[in-house]
Amino acid sequence: MPETETSPAPSTGENREYDYDLFVIGAGSGGVRASRVAAAHGAKVAVAEEYRIGGTCVIRGCVPKKLLVYGSHFAEELQDAAHYGWTVSAMSFDWAVLRDTVLKDVDRLNAAYTSTLESHDVERFLERATITGPHGVKLASGREISAKVILVATGAWPAVPEFEGxxxxxxxxxxxxxxxxxxxxxxxxxxxxxxxxxxxxxxxxxxxxxxxxxxxxxxxxxxxxxxxxxxxxxxxxxxxxxxxxxxxxxxxxxxxxxxxxxxxxxxxxxxxxxxxGRKPNTAGLGLENAGITLGEKGEIPVDEHNRTSCDSIYAVGDVTNRVQLTPVAIREGQAFADTVFGGMPSTVDYGCIPSAVFSQPPLAGVGLTEGQARNKYGNIRVYSSDFRPMKNVFAGRQERGLYKLITDAATGKILGLHMIGPEAPEILQAAAIAVKAGLTKADFDATVALHPSMAEELVLMR
Structure with missing residues (x-):
């Protein structure tokens, strides 16, 4: 692949000028994806991770937290079981069992991510790495390494306000x-x-x-x-x-x-x-040694191709503070590797990114909120469905679900879709495709309802 301004080709063979074509700092979702794809494109890749392979989402974030959500749901399910004819007696809960089961799954995922890197011949250093210059990193053990390209994918860290105690x-x-x-x-x-x-x-x-x-x-x-x-x-x-x-x-x-x-x-x-909140994990990385100035919140500023102000250093994921979501970090890692090592310049579209909160009940949304839509479009039309899910009715629960479609009044194009209720995130993922594709309220209306389901409310809103 010929070298271009945005796509430095990986070097090969005895003429290699650097120890590695790519050195990645941080083996979370974005760093692992970038490492794997760059290696598949022929680059010699190494990654440094000071804790465990997998990053925040897998090790101490959305995955183990979702497992705790699943575990906590049984309290409600067991209470409701009597309405369905089940007799459940002597109920008790053991936190240690749930905790240890979750941590066991974290171990499984850590091994799976490690295996992914191994299968793509990505060398791993399980220690902290800092930047010493445009092409240099130093490991905690003291070893200094050179790389043609450096990618920072160190994620974010919990922000703790200062107060006594x-x-x-x-x-x-x-x-x-x-x-x-x-x-x-x-x-x-x-x-x-x-x-x-x-x-x-x-x-x-x-x-x-x-x-x-x-x-x-x-x-x-x-x-x-x-x-x-x-x-x-x-x-x-x-x-x-x-x-x-x-x-x-x-x-x-x-x-x-x-x-x-x-x-x-x-x-x-x-x-x-x-x-x-969470702040970009940039403290002590040595970015100043490459002439990189951090943003107001400690983030690494990058361009649409994830490149920093230093031509040989890139950054993806939460450390850039663009959108702090795991799937976004993965897409950024893929785009980086394809652009820099695959000869396929790629950027990430940050429009219509679906998101969810796994609260109880959960909520999910994609596109503009009602307030945002009014500010941007002025003349909008809002459709909604305020209903009691069948499951809640049968169990005697009064909690109601709420779905909302926000459209451009002139064209009927869906600008936003938001919902709260059982399984809202699972329903939204498919519906988000329709919003991203620019479909209209008429397109939803023309779709036959799937009955009986909560999702059918999406095509029945008035």
Whole structure:
């Protein structure tokens, strides 16, 4: 492949100028995909990972968290079983069993990701690597390595606000390793991580208090979905304290915690989980040695081809702070490898990216929210379906699902689709294809409903 400005060809044979064609720092979703694809294109690739192969999503993020969601769902399922004729007696829950089963699956995925790299002859260094210059990295062991291209894929890290006693708090990194099930949980923040863990611990029987500096949960999601989730979770027993900055967390003699909030009586807790966002993991990487200046939030600025201000250094995934989602990091890693080593210049389309919150109940959305659509298009039309899922009716639960279609009033084109209710993320994935394809409300109306299902509400909205 001829070398181009955006696609430096991998070197081969005895004339290799560098130790590696590509050196990747970080073996998460984006780094592993980039390594595998670059190697398939003929590049000599190495990757450094200071913890475990697989990254945040696989090791301490969305995958183990989803398994905890599954485990917590059984509390509701077992309660509802009586309505279906089942007698379930002597119910009990063992946190250690769920925790260890989840961690066992993390081990499985770590091995699977490692096997993927091995099968593509990607060399692995299980230690920290820092950048020493445009083509140089240094391992924690002291070894210095040269590479024609360096890719930074170090992800993001939990952001912990500064307040007295913050060292007594945990983040989503540690929550999967708790020795015992907490009875009282205080969660700082109201984003997707906070709301997912609030649902998990609430379902497992803990008293959960969500503390937030503002009065908005899930900022950026459609307002109607947020309001519905707030109503349902409050009815389920989750307590909210809004406009409440943390003043201090004190560890008591019995090991419990006392949480002091601005303008509130102290709270007692077994754990305080800080879930106030994630910051790009760039501290101490040595990017300044290659002349790279970080952005305001510590992110690595890159162009549409994932290249930094240094021509030989690229970055993908959460470390760039574009869209902090695993599938996006994977697409960026693929585009990088195809562009730089495959002779196939590629970019990622960031429009209409579906997202979900695995709260209880879950919500999901794609495209513009109602507010965003009004601001951009002005004249819009909103269709909705506010219904009680059949499962809830039969179980005697009052919780209602809500689906919303937002369209351009002039053309009928669907601008956004948002839903909250059982299995909402599973339903949205297929519907997101239609939104991405630019289909209209008429196209949905022309589709025969699949009955009886919750998904049929998508083609019956008025």
């Amino acid at each position: 913050s060292e007594h708090c945990i983040t989503s990194n540690e929550v999967f390793h708790l020795e015992k099930m907490p009875k009282r949980v205080v969660i700082a923040g109201a984003g997707y991580i906070a709301m997912e863990f609030a649902g998990i611990f609430n379902a497992l029987g803990a008293h959960v208090t969500v503390v937030n500096r503002s009065d908005v949960i899930l900022r950026g999601y459609d307002e109607a979905m947020r309001d519905r989730l707030l109503q349902i979770t409050m009815a389920r027993g989750i307590e909210y304290k809004f406009h409440c900055p943390f003043n201090k967390v004190t560890k008591l003699e019995d090991g419990s915690l006392e949480v002091n909030l601005e303008g509130q009586d102290p709270l007692k807790a077994d754990i305080v989980l800080v879930a106030t």
